[in-house]
Structure formats: structure tokens, C-alpha cells
Amino acid sequence: xxxxxxxxxxxxxxxxxxxxxxxxxxxxxxxxxxxxxxxxxxxxxxxxxxxxxxxxxxxxxxxxxxxxxxxxxxxxxxxxxxxxxxxxxxxxxxxxxxxxxxxxxxxxxxxxxxxxxxxxxxxxxxxxxxxxxxxxxxxxxxxxxxxxxxxxxxxxxxxxxxxxxxxxxxxxxxxxxxxxxxxxxxxxxxxxxxxxx
Numbered sequence: 574x575x576x577x578x579x580x581x582x583x584x585x586x587x588x589x590x591x592x593x594x595x596x597x598x599x600x601x602x603x604x605x606x607x608x609x610x611x612x613x614x615x616x617x618x619x620x621x622x623x624x625x626x627x628x629x630x631x632x633x634x635x636x637x638x639x640x641x642x643x644x645x646x647x648x649x650x651x652x653x654x655x656x657x658x659x660x661x662x663x664x665x666x667x668x669x670x671x672x673x674x675x676x677x678x679x680x681x682x683x684x685x686x687x688x689x690x691x692x693x694x695x696x697x698x699x700x701x702x703x704x705x706x707x708x709x710x711x712x713x714x715x716x717x718x719x720x721x722x723x724x725x726x727x728x729x730x731x732x733x734x735x736x737x738x739x740x741x742x743x744x745x746x747x748x749x750x751x752x753x754x755x756x757x758x759x760x761x762x763x764x765x766x767x768x769x770x
Contacts, residue, residue, distance in 0.1 A: 591617040592624060596638040601677040605635065605685045632692070639682065640699045643669065647707040655715040655765075659758045662711060663738060667749050670742045679743060705731050712765075721765055733764050 595616035599608045610631055614621045628634035648665035650658040670676060686693030708731050715721045721730075737757060741747050 588617070588619055588623055589627065592619065592627070592634075593638050593641070596634060597642065597674045597678065600635065600639075600681070601674045604681045608635065610634070636692075636695055636699060639678070639696075642675065643700045644703045646672075647704045649707055650711060651714065655711075655718070655720040656758060656762065658711045658715070659734070659761055660754055662708065662734070663754050663757055663761075666735060666738050667742065667754070670738065671749075676742075683743075708734060725765065730765055734761055 592613065595613045596608075599613050599616060603609075603612065608631065610621055610624055613634070614624055617623070624634060628637060646665060646669040648661045650661035650665075652658050652661060670679065682696065686696050709727055712721060712725065712727065712730055716723055716725060737760075738749075741753075742749065
């Protein structure tokens with residue numbers, strides 16, 4: 574069995590989880606610009622060195638935590654039908670955007686993306702990219718099953734699936750009624766089928 578070299582940093586999962594929770598709470602309460610490494614360390618009950626063993630900067634720490642939080646919540650639905658996959662995918666998107674902490678963090682991240690083009694690019698690549706890959710895999714399975722046309726406009730289809738939910742929950746700040754997912758799935762199925770026609 575390999576031993577950890579003397580003096581090497583051992584990253585304990587429970588400490589990383591405490592830091593992650595602290596970052597999310599600080600982001601929700603203080604916002605991106607006012608979040609500090611000191612406040613995160615204090616909330617997590619660790620020294621600042623524990624943060625710097627994991628990330629080189631505040632920006633890197635926030636990016637890593639928000640990416641992990643967001644990408645792990647992208648539903649890799651494979652129910653055997655496009656309708657079932659869309660239902661699970663859309664519900665997981667709603668759950669992500671309405672999460673008690675993340676729903677308070679997201680508007681500030683969007684504003685930061687607008688102020689800082691590099692930050693925006695990183696967000697698109699690290700969060701948007703992997704989430705869209707999951708959606709594309711779902712749509713490609715549906716094409717293979719014959720549920721969608723082979724010439725589906727993939728970029729447009731992915732936009733059609735996510736945009737209504739984002740617009741409703743984040744921009745309009747409206748709620749998703751109990752039957753919202755079912756109604757949206759029905760609309761999406763019609764829109765996606767129309768892509769090939």
C-alpha cells in the first residue's frame with residue numbers, strides 16, 4: 574500500500590465538504606465580490622491554509638465549488654423514452670435553479686460573468702459545457718431510438734429545452750406549478766419533432 578509522503582498535504586473529504594458548504598453559504602449571503610477567504614475559513618472551522626491547499630485563489634475556489642455543485646446536478650436520465658428523459662432532465666434543472674442557496678447565488682454569478690468576460694467564459698466551459706453534453710447524450714439516444722429526426726439541430730434543441738425554465742425561474746422569478754414539467758415536456762416534444770420537418 575502506498576504511503577503519503579512526509580509533509581504532503583492530505584485533503585480530508587470532510588474538511589473539503591465543510592469548505593464547500595461554507596463557500597455556498599458565503600456566496601448566498603455576501604455575494605461574489607464581498608466573499609473572502611477569511612470568512613469561508615471561519616465558517617468552515619478551518620485555517621486559511623486548508624483553502625490554499627485546495628485552490629490558489631478565491632476565484633478558483635468559487636469556480637470549483639460552483640462547478641461541482643452544478644455539474645453533479647445534471648440528470649443523466651436514461652428512462653428508455655424521450656418523454657421520460659425530458660421529465661427527469663427538466664425536473665433536475667428546476668431543482669438546481671430553485672435550490673435554496675443556489676437560487677440566491679446564480680443572479681450574482683450572472684452579473685459577475687457580464688462584468689468579467691474571462692469569468693463568463695470559464696462558467697460556460699466548466700458548467701454550461703458539461704451540462705449540455707449530458708443533454709446532447711440524451712437527445713442522441715432518442716435519435717438512435719427513432720424518437721427524433723436524425724437531422725435534429727442539436728444546438729437549437731438544447732436551447733429549447735433549457736431556456737424556458739431559466740427564463741421562468743431566474744429572469745421572471747415565477748414559480749413552476751405542479752403540472753409545469755408535464756406541460757413543458759409536451760411543448761418540447763412538439764418543438765423537437767418539428768426540427769426535422
